[in-house]
Amino acid sequence: MTTIYDVARKANVSAMTVSRVINNTGRISDKTRMKVRHAMEELHYIPNFMARSLVVQETKILSLLITDITNPFFTTLARGAEDAAKQFGYRLMFGNSDEDLDKEKDYVDMVLSTRVDGVLFAPAGDGSLTHLQKLAKHNVPFVIIDRTVPGVECDTVLGDxxxxxxxxxxxxxxxxxxxxxxxxxxxxxxxxxxxxxxxxxxxxxxxxxxxxxxxxxxxxxxxxxxxxxxxxxxxxxxxxxxxxxxxxxxxxxxxxxxxxxxxxxxxxxxxxxxxxxxxxxxxxxxxxxxxPAYTFGSMGMQLLIERIRGEAAPEYRSVVLQPELIVRRSSAPPRS
Amino acid sequence: MTTIYDVARKANVSAMTVSRVINNTGRISDKTRMKVRHAMEELHYIPNFMARSLVVQETKILSLLITDITNPFFTTLARGAEDAAKQFGYRLMFGNSDEDLDKEKDYVDMVLSTRVDGVLFAPAGDGSLTHLQKLAKHNVPFVIIDRTVPGVECDTVLGDxxxxxxxxxxxxxxxxxxxxxxxxxxxxxxxxxxxxxxxxxxxxxxxxxxxxxxxxxxxxxxxxxxxxxxxxxxxxxxxxxxxxxxxxxxxxxxxxxxxxxxxxxxxxxxxxxxxxxxxxxxxxxxxxxxxPAYTFGSMGMQLLIERIRGEAAPEYRSVVLQPELIVRRSSAPPRS
DNA sequence: GCAGGGTGAGTTATCGATAACCCTACCCGA
DNA sequence: TCGGGTAGGGTTATCGATAACTCACCCTGC
Incomplete structure (x- = not known):
């Protein structure tokens, strides 16, 4: 993989200058900028996000934990979450707890070691308390969706x-x-x-x-x-x-x-x-x-990103979405 | 976030020793190992996977790109992929191309900059050729599922x-x-x-x-x-x-x-x-x-991981899964 | 008594990028 | 002519971890 140094050498500038061109920071003359751009293209340079994460302390990865990826409620929710994340320039890592607290624990550990910027969390149950506390202890912002967990204070998106x-x-x-x-x-x-x-x-x-x-x-x-x-x-x-x-x-x-x-x-x-x-x-x-499953996801993601960016008010917000009764054929008067 | 150095200081050893304890490599006396373990627990230390990735050149993240996350075929496939990935110690990043080549391109760029270890790829169409070539150029292993792309040579899992x-x-x-x-x-x-x-x-x-x-x-x-x-x-x-x-x-x-x-x-x-x-x-x-949607995912993931680990034979493999005809009420003889 | 080898750990360089600071022209006005 | 400002870009340290090498110590056998 070509690095920022390869580009720098090719363009006859320092690595820092390349970094500046990539991130559009600092002052760069048009001539130098062009030189760097060309070098990047010729070498098919692609920035290493992981290396960047290490120094800026931000991965631009969010994590979505749901309890069942085959349930249409959660897949629609996932889509809402993904659309919102993408819109704000975040990537998404998925996890599937299967309503199982042990799997959920494994997943939380993965999330922590990946240093994701935040978690959209559909808890498996009240036992998720420990896991959420762990996230909190490590200062990982999270938003709970679909289910509350007694003892946890955070932004939430719930159904009524x-x-x-x-x-x-x-x-x-x-x-x-x-x-x-x-x-x-x-x-x-x-x-x-x-x-x-x-x-x-x-x-x-x-x-x-x-x-x-x-x-x-x-x-x-x-x-x-x-x-x-x-x-x-x-x-x-x-x-x-x-x-x-x-x-x-x-x-x-x-x-x-x-x-x-x-x-x-x-x-x-x-x-x-x-x-x-x-x-x-x-x-x-x-x-x-x-x-409104899609809204659970998109709204949750929005709250999460606002929290991460520090745009949210200090007090936690709780959004409650109303269900809609749809009467169909499966219900009828009882046989008299 | 506490680092390996904090742990080292607390345990009165070098960072390298802590690293050895974490990864279970090298020779460590039981006494030292215990000392390090305790320090890790007291400090709630969690290894930074991204930092590790930087030096070992491996992220343990795989990426799954599908064309529609709301389609039950793909969610079942995703589940198969996730189960298999987890089994081998990989995390999964999802992406949703929406059958759209532009979105697919964005996603491929994300994937490259994240330096994932491999991609399970459901192409949006023949136009995915460029994207797959890009992956190939950067030596990112991939397996194509569900659809072939003329001009691309790789492991595939297809339906008949x-x-x-x-x-x-x-x-x-x-x-x-x-x-x-x-x-x-x-x-x-x-x-x-x-x-x-x-x-x-x-x-x-x-x-x-x-x-x-x-x-x-x-x-x-x-x-x-x-x-x-x-x-x-x-x-x-x-x-x-x-x-x-x-x-x-x-x-x-x-x-x-x-x-x-x-x-x-x-x-x-x-x-x-x-x-x-x-x-x-x-x-x-x-x-x-x-x-057999689940099998598309699990089998594809398996091929991918074998390829990444270098366990696969050099020649590409192509798995073809047979569909099953299930006759139900929506088909009947035509009105005469 | 000493060469040789295994144990258990420390040192240093490195992965790819950015922050913070530094440096050098060049320009301008007094 | 000289001080000071600014544009443009370089240097060095650092993020958190690991690879590769080094080193002190102790044991063993001849």
């Missing part, structure tokens, strides 16, 4: 899970459902708690008592909750609707129900959080509380 | 687009379709050419003549080809089936058809390349030639 859950539940109740089951993410994840709260709130407002038997916690990862559904559907007072706390869970539920010979929404209605991406384009089926 | 297209077309023909329209990616992209070839091949084998009027080239990006479909459906000999060259196009086609009051598959059958991700899980609707 509670309201979304309430809307979905109210929708089911208004259709006439009285026995609604909830399949939820881990209670170690803030959105799962909020969705639970919104769910219960809506039930109580309608004078319904939440039934502990109809509430389960399986985590957000894609699964097929066969046993759970068999148990539910074997109850004397079996549910007529299921509220799945995310898209993957809804899909698992629907597949299991169909395998059990039950159809959606005739036998059981299903609603969930987050849209499904392409699916909703041609076969809009699931009733969902859709979140 | 021709066979897939043939299978889909034969399927339509066997259902009784005789007038099949093709909506394709740009002819500047190898897969689009191959899919066209497979399509024509299947037609000819059945004694059908490809009709130029029924073949269009819109690119792989998501669009709603309203005019195109109106024109097609206004033809005296209008098509009874549409072969969409990727999932996005199929979705656009289906939406437009529905807007026109036509239903799939009753009025028009639709088939396409690549599955849709979540959608196929609950509402398997589209007949597709599904490709």
């Amino acid at each position: 899970s509670r309201t979304g859950a309430r809307l979905l539940t109210e929708h089911l109740i208004s259709l006439g459902h009285r026995r609604i089951a909830l399949i939820n993410g881990s209670s170690q994840v803030s959105t799962a708690r909020d969705r639970y709260a919104g769910f219960v709130e809506a039930l109580k407002q309608s004078g319904l008592a939440p039934d502990p038997q109809l509430s389960a916690e399986t985590g957000y990862k894609p699964i097929e909750p066969r046993e759970l559904l068999s148990r539910w559907m074997a109850l004397p007072a079996k549910p007529t609707a299921v509220f799945a706390a995310n898209n993957f869970l809804a899909i698992g539920v629907i597949r299991c129900l169909r395998d059990m010979g039950l159809s959606v929404p005739e036998d059981v209605s299903v609603v969930c959080f987050d849209d499904l991406g392409l699916e909703s384009a041609i076969n809009p089926f699931l009733t969902v509380a859709a979140q | 687009s021709r066979t897939g297209a043939r299978l889909l077309t034969e399927h339509l023909i066997s259902l009784g379709h005789r007038r099949i329209a093709l909506i394709n990616g740009s002819s500047q992209v190898s897969t689009a050419r191959d899919r066209y070839a497979g399509f024509v091949e299947a037609l000819k084998q059945s004694g059908l003549a490809p009709d130029p009027q029924l073949s269009a080239e819109t690119g792989y990006k998501p669009i709603e080809p309203r005019e195109l479909l109106s024109r097609w459906m206004a033809l005296p000999a209008k098509p009874t089936a549409v072969f969409a060259a990727n999932n996005f196009l199929a979705i656009g086609v289906i939406r437009c058809l529905r807007d026109m009051g036509l239903s799939v598959p009753e009025d028009v059958s639709v088939v396409c390349f690549d599955d849709l991700g979540l959608e196929s899980a609950i509402n398997p609707f589209l007949t597709v030639a599904a490709q």
